[in-house]
Amino acid sequence: xxxxxxxxxxxxxxxxxxxxxxxxxxxxAELLAACPAAQETPLxxxxxxxPLARLWIKDERGRMNLGSFKALGxxxxxxxxxxxxxxxxGADSLAGKVYVTA
Numbered sequence: 637x638x639x640x641x642x643x644x645x646x647x648x649x650x651x652x653x654x655x656x657x658x659x660x661x662x663x664x665a666e667l668l669a670a671c672p673a674a675q676e677t678p679l680x681x682x683x684x685x686x687p688l689a690r691l692w693i694k695d696e697r698g699r700m701n702l703g704s705f706k707a708l709g710x711x712x713x714x715x716x717x718x719x720x721x722x723x724x725x726g727a728d729s730l731a732g733k734v735y736v737t738a
Contacts, residue, residue, distance in 0.1 A: 667715045710735060 668674040678698075682691035696708065714735055718725035 663716075664712065667712065667719060670719075671715070 677694045677696055679692040680695045682693040683689075685691060685693075714730065715725075717733070718729045721729050
């Protein structure tokens, strides 16, 4: 195995107003509890990929109908913004805002 050093880790952010990753587990749980589509991520047995180890793989494809783990992060940021505006977010809470993710 080769371990590579990421020279940009811990350095200055490219977009200074971009949020840092959240470590507020209680806040995340609160937002997920308010989401009717939230559910636990199912685990799939990945033993066939690593026969000498017990391996479980998070299967994010069907979670909240987003299709990927990265999309869930974007949904979390959007939910945080909506919750910051009002305690009862609705369809028009974020009117005029645009979110882009890759």
